[in-house]
Amino acid sequence: MPAPLIEMRGITKSFGAVKANEAVDLSVAPGEILGLLGENGAGKTTLMNVLFGAYAPDAGEILIQGRPARITSSADALAAGIGMV
Ligand SMILES: Nc1ncnc2c1ncn2[C@@H]1O[C@H](COP(=O)(O)OP(=O)(O)OP(=O)(O)O)[C@@H](O)[C@H]1O
Ligand SMILES: [Mg+2]
Secondary structure, rough: OOOOOOEEEEEEEEOEOOOOOOOEEEEEOOOOOOOOOOOOOOOHHHHHHHHOOOOOOOEEEEEEOOOOEEOOHHHHHHHHOOOOO
């Protein structure tokens, strides 16, 4: 089995007292189309902003094709093939 194209492990992100993401794991296989569902305020946009480098997570890591990736800006994300609309 190939490594996931994108993997997020243990992503945690707080805004003050609000824990927007708590130890979130997400994996996307090559060619997979994934819907991320959750109620208002569940943390979907925060998670995608972390993936796109808009927010630095408080904890957790991102792997691209099995390799740890350092995504600290939208430029890093775009260079890794990650876009956001
Ligand atoms: N920049 C921010 N500063 C402070 N709190 C924030 C910020 N961004 C998000 N939050 C808070 O983090 C939590 C998660 O918000 P987020 O926008 O990620 O949820 P969402 O799942 O995208 O919600 P929606 O379905 O409304 O788009 C909410 O409680 C929100 O108020
Ligand atoms: Mg949102």
